[in-house]
Amino acid sequence: MEAALVTYACPRCASDPDVPSAFSDVLALPIFKQEEPQLSPENESKVPPFQYILCAATSPAVKLHDETLTYLNQGQSYEIRLLDNRKLVEYTDLSSKYVKSILRVVFHDRRLQYTEHQQLEGWRWSRPGDRILDIDVPLSVGIVEPRANPTQLNTIEFLWDPSKRASVFIQVHCISTEFTPRKHGGEKGVPFRIQIDTFRQNDNGEYSEHVHSASCQVKVFKPKGADRKQKTDREKMEKRNALEKEKYQPSYDTTVLTENLHPTASIQDAQQWLHRNRFSPFCRLFSNFSGADLLKMGKDDFVQICGPADGIRLYNVMKGRGIRPRLTVYVCQEPEQNRTHPKRDSGDVYHAIYLEEMTALELTQKVANLYSISPQQINQIYRQGPTGIHILVSDEYVGPCPPKRCPTPSGDVGISYRSLRSFQFIQNMNRAKNALS
Numbered sequence: 001m002e003a004a005l006v007t008y009a010c011p012r013c014a015s016d017p018d019v020p021s022a023f024s025d026v027l028a029l030p031i032f033k034q035e036e037p038q039l040s041p042e043n044e045s046k047v048p049p050f051q052y053i054l055c056a057a058t059s060p061a062v063k064l065h066d067e068t069l070t071y072l073n074q075g076q077s078y079e080i081r082l083l084d085n086r087k088l089v090e091y092t093d094l095s096s097k098y099v100k101s102i103l104r105v106v107f108h109d110r111r112l113q114y115t116e117h118q119q120l121e122g123w124r125w126s127r128p129g130d131r132i133l134d135i136d137v138p139l140s141v142g143i144v145e146p147r148a149n150p151t152q153l154n155t156i157e158f159l160w161d162p163s164k165r166a167s168v169f170i171q172v173h174c175i176s177t178e179f180t181p182r183k184h185g186g187e188k189g190v191p192f193r194i195q196i197d198t199f200r201q202n203d204n205g206e207y208s209e210h211v212h213s214a215s216c217q218v219k220v221f222k223p224k225g226a227d228r229k230q231k232t233d234r235e236k237m238e239k240r241n242a243l244e245k246e247k248y249q250p251s252y253d254t255t256v257l258t259e260n261l262h263p264t265a266s267i268q269d270a271q272q273w274l275h276r277n278r279f280s281p282f283c284r285l286f287s288n289f290s291g292a293d294l295l296k297m298g299k300d301d302f303v304q305i306c307g308p309a310d311g312i313r314l315y316n317v318m319k320g321r322g323i324r325p326r327l328t329v330y331v332c333q334e335p336e337q338n339r340t341h342p343k344r345d346s347g348d349v350y351h352a353i354y355l356e357e358m359t360a361l362e363l364t365q366k367v368a369n370l371y372s373i374s375p376q377q378i379n380q381i382y383r384q385g386p387t388g389i390h391i392l393v394s395d396e397y398v399g400p401c402p403p404k405r406c407p408t409p410s411g412d413v414g415i416s417y418r419s420l421r422s423f424q425f426i427q428n429m430n431r432a433k434n435a436l437s
Contacts, residue, residue: 048085048212048214048259049084049085049162049198049211049212050082050083050084050085050099050162050198050211050212050214051083051085051214051256051257052080052081052082052083052196052214052256052257053080053081053083053254053255053256053257054070054078054079054080054194054216054218054254054255054256054257055078055079055080055081055253055254056070056071056072056078056218056254056255057070057071057230057251057252057253057254057255058070058249058251058252058254058255059071059229059230059233059251060233060234060237060248060249060250060251061233061236061237061248062248062249063247063248063249064246064247064248064249066249066316067216067217067258067316067317068216068217068249068252068255069191069217069218069219070216070217070218070219070255071218071219071220071221071225071226071227071229071230072172072218072219072220072221072226073220073221073222073223073224073225073226073227074172074173074174074175074220074221074222074223074225075171075172075173075223076171076223076226077136077139077169077170077171078169078170078171078172079139079167079168079169080103080167080168080169080170080194080196080257081166081167082101082142082160082162082166082167082168084162084163097161097162097163098144098159098160098161098201099159099160099162099198099199099200099207099211100157100158100159100198100199100200100207101157101158101159101160101168101196101197101198101199102155102156102157102196102197102198102199103133103135103155103156103157103158103168103170103194103195103196104133104154104155104194104195104196104197105132105133105154105172105174105192105193105194105195106154106192106193106195107119107179107190107191107192107193108190108191108192108193108217109190109191112179112190114328114352114354119179120132120153120154123153123174123178123179124153126178127173127174130153130173131148131153131173132153132154132172132173132174133148133153133154133155133156133170133171133172133173134148134156134170134171134173135148135156135158135168135169135170135171136169136170136171139169140158140167140168140169141165141166141167142160142161142164142165142166142167143158143159143160143166143167143168144158144159144160144161145158145159146158146168156170159207170194172192172218172220174220175189175220175221175222175225176189176190176191176192176219176220176221177189177190189219189220189221190219191217191218191219192217192218192219192220193215193216193217193218194215194216194218194257195213195214195215195257196213196214196215196257197210197212197213198210198211198212198213199211212259213259213260214257214258214259214260215257215258215260216255216256216257216258218255230251234251258277258317259273259277261273261291261294261295261317261318263291263292263295265290265291265292266290266291267287267288267289267290269290269291270286270289270290270291270293270294271283271286271287273291274286277317279306279310279314281310282305282306282310282314285305285306294318295318297315298315299311299312299315302314302315303315327354327355327358328352328353328354328355329352329353329355329363330350330351330352330353331350331351331353331367331370332349332350332351351370353366353367353370359395360381360393360394360395360397361395363381363393364378364381367381380392381393383397
């Protein structure tokens with residue numbers, strides 16, 4: 001199936017005209033203008049290579065400039081269409097006709113992102129034998145080698161040919177309230193993100209070169225709960241007057257997964273991201289800003305630069321997703337007596353160091369900042385293995401690598417440097433599931 005390039009003013013997908021819409025005629029809400037700018041050859045690189053569309057309706061109770069929210073039923077199969085935004089001739093740089101997509105269900109809230117490993121382990125213990133995310137293979141079309149890792153309950157992966165029609169059907173088995181502290185019932189469920197990362201083959205035939213990523217915000221309810229929630233939101237909106245309705249988005253039949261701005265994005269990548277997300281008028285203002293620069297800005301900064309409407313929209317697009325670290329290291333200062341008596345007091349306090357670039361230099365700089373010392377004072381960072389050997393922590397060790405070839409990073413991590421002080425590390429190197437290569 002050859003897919004045409006479609007640029008949306010907000011998430012609306014071109015669905016089959018013969019399929020009736022369940023929500024299209026329900027609300028008398030404003031319809032966003034569908035922007036279809038003519039792309040010049042020099043701007044074609046700004047078009048995302050792929051587009052992913054979740055065939056589930058968005059909530060009508062979402063403010064105009066907020067990210068869309070989609071309700072899903074637990075265990076129900078939902079289609080995600082995988083579309084090619086470019087002509088096949090433009091893929092001459094691909095060494096294979098297939099690309100590999102990794103699909104995950106992750107937390108939307110930053111608080112839960114930092115404790116994702118513990119949250120998922122707790123879910124595993126409470127639901128033995130179950131998975132958070134499954135792929136419905138019989139319904140899926142155009143995918144090859146579907147795989148669900150038994151140790152990663154929230155992840156599936158598969159190959160697909162961009163030049164042909166491809167759709168994957170997924171099932172989410174956890175519900176949003178399972179990760180909410182129990183109180184007196186009726187608690188508000190936490191939002192999740194459905195994220196897709198796509199990779200192409202490198203010279204060695206491994207699917208490790210990142211091409212594209214996109215995600216959307218969802219909440220998962222018990223069976224038929226999503227339909228009831230959608231109906232409730234619709235009824236609430238019907239009671240609002242016309243002026244209030246203008247502050248909210250219409251309910252779209254489908255959900256378009258949008259791209260994230262990563263902290264490691266270069267200035268050029270940040271410019272392309274602004275174009276793709278309809279912030280082209282402000283590209284000149286942010287011409288010297290990298291991804292990290294933009295993500296450090298607050299809402300007041302964006303409002304002052306872009307005006308209230310676009311400033312709030314830009315802030316929500318970036319900050320609403322919550323940037324999670326690709327690697328977390330926990331560090332504490334080792335007491336003097338522990339150098340000869342390595343038994344650690346259970347009362348030790350650890351500081352979390354969050355790594356985005358996943359390099360030894362970044363780790364060195366953040367350790368130095370944490371303890372107010374100069375990075376030049378640090379000689380080496382090493383991991384102490386179970387037999388007492390010291391393993392030098394290099395870029396290759398800290399950085400991402402295929403799970404089958406990664407050493408198991410267990411044990412203590414130490415540091416030697418030109419100072420009388422000594423530190424001892426204990427680290428949690430559970431890599432974030434959406435870490436990009």
